Every structure is written in structure tokens, then in C-alpha cells.
Amino acid sequence: MAQQSLAGSRIRERRVMAGMRQAELARRVGISGSYLNLIEHNRRRIGGKLMVDIANALEVEPSLLSEGAEAALLSALREAAAVATQAMPEIERADEFAGRFPGWASLIAQLHSRQRSLEHTVATLTDRLTHDPHLATSMHEMLSIITAIRSMAGILADTKEIEPEWRNRFHRNLNEESLRLADGAQKLVAYLDAAGEGDTGMVLPIEEVEALVAAHGFQFDHLAEMSAAQLRDFIAAQSLLTTEDARAMAFVVLDRLRQDARLLPFDTVQRHLTDGPVDPVALANACAAPFGAVLRRLATLSDVLLPRPLGLVMCDGAGSMMLRKSVDGFGIPRFAGADPTWPLFQALSRPTQPLHQTITVTERGALHFECYAVAEVVGEVQINVTPLYHSFMLIVPQD
Amino acid sequence: MGRSVLVIEDEPNIIEAISFILSRDGWSVATHSNGHDAFGVVQDTMPDLVILDVMLPGKTGYDILREIRGAEGTQALPVLMLTAKGQVKDREIAERAGASRFMTKPFSNAEVLDAVRELVAG
Numbered sequence: 001m002a003q004q005s006l007a008g009s010r011i012r013e014r015r016v017m018a019g020m021r022q023a024e025l026a027r028r029v030g031i032s033g034s035y036l037n038l039i040e041h042n043r044r045r046i047g048g049k050l051m052v053d054i055a056n057a058l059e060v061e062p063s064l065l066s067e068g069a070e071a072a073l074l075s076a077l078r079e080a081a082a083v084a085t086q087a088m089p090e091i092e093r094a095d096e097f098a099g100r101f102p103g104w105a106s107l108i109a110q111l112h113s114r115q116r117s118l119e120h121t122v123a124t125l126t127d128r129l130t131h132d133p134h135l136a137t138s139m140h141e142m143l144s145i146i147t148a149i150r151s152m153a154g155i156l157a158d159t160k161e162i163e164p165e166w167r168n169r170f171h172r173n174l175n176e177e178s179l180r181l182a183d184g185a186q187k188l189v190a191y192l193d194a195a196g197e198g199d200t201g202m203v204l205p206i207e208e209v210e211a212l213v214a215a216h217g218f219q220f221d222h223l224a225e226m227s228a229a230q231l232r233d234f235i236a237a238q239s240l241l242t243t244e245d246a247r248a249m250a251f252v253v254l255d256r257l258r259q260d261a262r263l264l265p266f267d268t269v270q271r272h273l274t275d276g277p278v279d280p281v282a283l284a285n286a287c288a289a290p291f292g293a294v295l296r297r298l299a300t301l302s303d304v305l306l307p308r309p310l311g312l313v314m315c316d317g318a319g320s321m322m323l324r325k326s327v328d329g330f331g332i333p334r335f336a337g338a339d340p341t342w343p344l345f346q347a348l349s350r351p352t353q354p355l356h357q358t359i360t361v362t363e364r365g366a367l368h369f370e371c372y373a374v375a376e377v378v379g380e381v382q383i384n385v386t387p388l389y390h391s392f393m394l395i396v397p398q399d
Numbered sequence: 400m401g402r403s404v405l406v407i408e409d410e411p412n413i414i415e416a417i418s419f420i421l422s423r424d425g426w427s428v429a430t431h432s433n434g435h436d437a438f439g440v441v442q443d444t445m446p447d448l449v450i451l452d453v454m455l456p457g458k459t460g461y462d463i464l465r466e467i468r469g470a471e472g473t474q475a476l477p478v479l480m481l482t483a484k485g486q487v488k489d490r491e492i493a494e495r496a497g498a499s500r501f502m503t504k505p506f507s508n509a510e511v512l513d514a515v516r517e518l519v520a521g
Binding site for chain 1: 413415416438453454489491495505
């Protein structure tokens with residue numbers, strides 16, 4: 001139903017809100033009650049002077065009656081309806097709803113906005129809690145101490161005959177571990193107290209690296225001809241990187257990106273992206289380039305070559321995210337919520353094997369993404385030593 | 400020589416407790432606490448089962464597990480993974496890497512003992 005055709009619903013709503021009887025409003029604007037009734041049920045179109053008179057009588061702006069709810073409100077309502085899991089809102093009647101019940105519609109839109117904001121906050125905090133290296137180390141250490149205490153206490157409680165030497169040993173160990181636990185708990189509380197006073201201490205190396213690559217728009221071709229020492233100088237000069245961990249992680253990421261730039265020049269990638277659909281397999285075969293380099297190069301150059309850039313995500317052998325280049329509609333949590341069936345993770349168990357999977361995201365309607373992944377060796381080749389791997393996934397949004 | 404277990408874990412008191420429990424149950428227990436050369440120790444000792452912590456100095460338990468699964472002689476070796484992380488994703492990673500069983504800290508002695516017996520009985 002068109003916006004204008006719902007003017008009657010909005011008049012009715014405003015009249016009711018004003019506590020005015022239909023006959024009273026009709027009298028004030030000089031029309032019959034039955035005619036106003038037809039207008040209020042959207043069976044007569046109105047405009048011009050009558051609309052202005054009714055707006056004046058209701059003490060509202062005429063545009064509020066004629067134009068109805070803002071597009072943003074309708075958009076918010078449709079978005080809220082799209083993510084509803086149990087209720088079945090009549091999406092096709094959103095504009096009618098907004099017109100007839102603007103207050104309720106605004107409330108739903110506000111609640112939906114608030115929900116999304118809180119979800120984002122929760123995701124961010126979860127990410128931080130999970131990836132704060134200090135917190136992770138502290139929790140791991142405390143769980144290990146608790147495990148040792150539980151195990152030793154269990155031995156002392158359940159073993160009927162235990163040699164005095166062993167019993168004394170476990171008692172001594174229990175005492176030591178309980179002291180460690182107390183000390184660890186105190187330090188953890190102090191750390192959390194300090195973290196709550198400001199967020200500067202909670203910035204993680206990966207966040208700094210992501211901020212750096214985002215600030216450069218993922219474009220690092222100018223680094224291609226640099227030596228490793230020059231690259232380190234470049235990284236040392238970046239004010240966004242405040243810790244050694246962040247600088248070390250940035251070196252790993254940028255070193256890889258500049259090597260990619262050497263393997264796959266800008267013009268080559270540009271020809272591929274302008275010739276047809278994104279096809280990393282074809283590009284890899286045409287250029288005899290490593291599949292991982294192709295994925296990274298397509299993702300980074302898509303920002304300057306495609307109207308809708310491609311996404312990229314990188315993780316280490318334990319599945320921890322190391323770099324995220326997001327794409328609309330495809331959430332890439334740093335940790336919690338990542339889907340273990342993504343080819344990004346599957347690639348870790350099939351190193352060097354390119355994988356492809358179509359992923360459908362249903363959070364806001366069905367969005368389809370072609371995802372390509374591969375796990376590559378990290379570091380130098382060593383005889384009889386199984387290498388470590390990093391995995392990369394290119395995310396190509398489909399129309 | 401009885402059945403043997405290799406415990407790869409960097410917490411000395413966990414090593415000692417697990418060693419005590421398994422020894423009392425008749426197992427021959429060897430221990431190692433560094434990730435870097437752990438796979439070499441597995442190959443040298445060739446135990447009936449490996450208890451493997453995820454967080455180790457030098458190399459992660461996942462990487463060691465991949466080495467175990469990638470080598471012909473140790474491909475089918477039962478491996479019980481220990482970790483402080485119990486999320487679904489961690490289990491998935493452990494399973495994909497080839498873990499025979501995944502146990503989250505803090506676990507009970509009985510759980511460890513039952514898992515070891517079941518995995519070796521097979």
C-alpha cells in the first residue's frame with residue numbers, strides 16, 4: 001500500500017491520540033462525519049487544504065499525515081521482521097502498521113536498534129575476553145592449577161592405601177598449588193579492575209594490525225620492492241602499532257601481502273576482475289601462482305577494483321583469527337560464533353588443498369557467499385618437522 | 400612390560416597426579432613437557448596411548464597431533480587431548496586434527512582413567 005494512501009490511517013491514529021471524537025474533528029474542518037470515516041479508512045484520498053485543516057485541528061505538521069513514517073522507520077521494521085525467529089510479522093504490511101501505529105512502530109524500531117547494539121557489544125566483549133592474551137593466559141593457568149588440585153585431592157580422598165611419602169608429597173603440592181591459585185586469583189581481579197577503568201589496556205595486537213591495514217585500505221603494493229629491514233622500519237614507524245606483539249603480527253601479515261604483490265601484479269588482477277566473475281582457480285592456474293596468494297590479492301585489490309569488495313579472513317593452526325577484512329552481510333567474529341564448518345577451518349586439516357563452499361547467511365534474509373580457502377605452510381622448511389599452517393578464506397558476495 | 404602411556408603436559412603437578420593414577424592402574428607411564436620435540440619422543444617411545452595437552456611451550460598440541468596422524472607408524476595411535484578450552488570450536492578442531500578423545504580441564508581422575516582404558520581397549 002502506498003504511503004499517501006495511508007494518510008487516513010495516520011489521521012485516525014493522531015485523532016485517537018489527541019482524544020478527539022470523529023464527529024468533533026469532522027465539525028472542526030467542515031466535513032461530514034461519514035466522509036471523515038471514509039478518509040480514516042483510506043477509502044478517500046485527501047490532500048491540499050483539507051489535509052492542512054485536519055493537521056491544524058490535530059495540531060500536527062501536515063507532512064506527518066501525508067508522508068507518514070520515515071523510510072528509515074520502515075526499513076528498521078522490515079529488518080526487525082527479517083530476523084524474527086518465532087513471531088511471523090506481516091512484512092508486506094509494514095508501512096500500513098507504521099502509518100496506523102507510529103508510536104508502536106517507533107518503539108519496535110528502537111528496541112530492534114537497541115538489540116543490535118547490545119548484540120554488537122556482547123560480540124565485541126566476547127571477542128576481547130577470548131582474545132585478551134593476558135586474560136587467556138591467566139585463565140588457562142588457573143584452570144591448570146585447579147585441575148592439579150582436583151586430581152591430587154581426589155587421589156588423597158579415594159586412595160585407601162597410599163605410601164606416606166606419596167601422601168606427604170601430594171599434601172605439599174596441594175599447599176603450593178593453593179598458594180598459586182590464590183595469587184593468580186588476586187592478580188586476575190587486579191587486572192580486571194584496571195581494565196574496567198579504561199580500555200586502552202584491552203586493545204589487542206590483532207586489533208592494532210586490523211586498524212593499520214584498514215587505515216591503508218589494504219593497499220600495500222608500494223612495499224613490494226622493500227627489503228625485510230625496510231619493511232621492519234615501515235612497521236616501526238606506524239603509530240597505530242603500540243606493542244611488540246602487534247608489530248610482530250603486522251610483519252607476518254604485511255610481509256605476506258607484499259610477496260603476493262610481487263607474484264600477482266596489479267594489472268594482472270585488474271584484467272581478471274574486469275573480464276568476468278571472480279574465479280580464483282582460473283587466476284591461480286593462469287598465473288601459476290599459489291592459491292593463497294590469489295585469494296589475498298583478489299580480496300585486497302577488490303577494494304579499488306570492484307564496486308562491492310570481497311572479504312578475507314586469516315586464522316592460525318589453532319583456529320584463532322589473525323586478520324579480518326569484512327564484507328557486508330557476512331559476520332566474521334574474532335572468535336565466538338565462527339562456524340567450524342567454514343572451509344577456513346576445514347582447510348587446516350587438508351593443508352595446501354584449495355577448498356570451495358557456498359555459504360548462506362540467513363540473519364537478514366538469505367545472502368549467498370562463494371568462499372574459497374586454503375591452508376599454507378608458515379616459516380621455513382625443515383626436514384622431518386611437520387610445518388605449521390595458516391589458513392585463508394576469500395569471501396565473494398553473490399547478488 | 401605392561402601397557403604404556405606417554406603424558407605430554409607442561410604442568411608438573413598434573414603430570415605427577417596422572418602418572419600416579421595410571422601407575423596404580425598398572426600402566427607404564429612416560430612423561431614429556433615440551434611441545435617442540437614431543438613428536439620425536441612419541442616416535443622413540445611408541446606408547447599404547449598419548450595424553451596430549453593443547454597448550455604447550457614450543458608447539459601446540461594440535462600441531463603435534465597432526466604430526467602423529469601424518470606419520471605412518473603413529474597414524475592410528477590413540478590420543479587423548481586435554482585442554483582448558485571447552486568450546487564447540489575447540490572440539491571441532493581437535494576432532495579434525497584427529498583426536499581420539501577430547502577432555503576439558505578440570506577433569507576428574509575417574510574420567511581420565513576410564514578414557515585411557517576405553518581408548519586402549521579400543
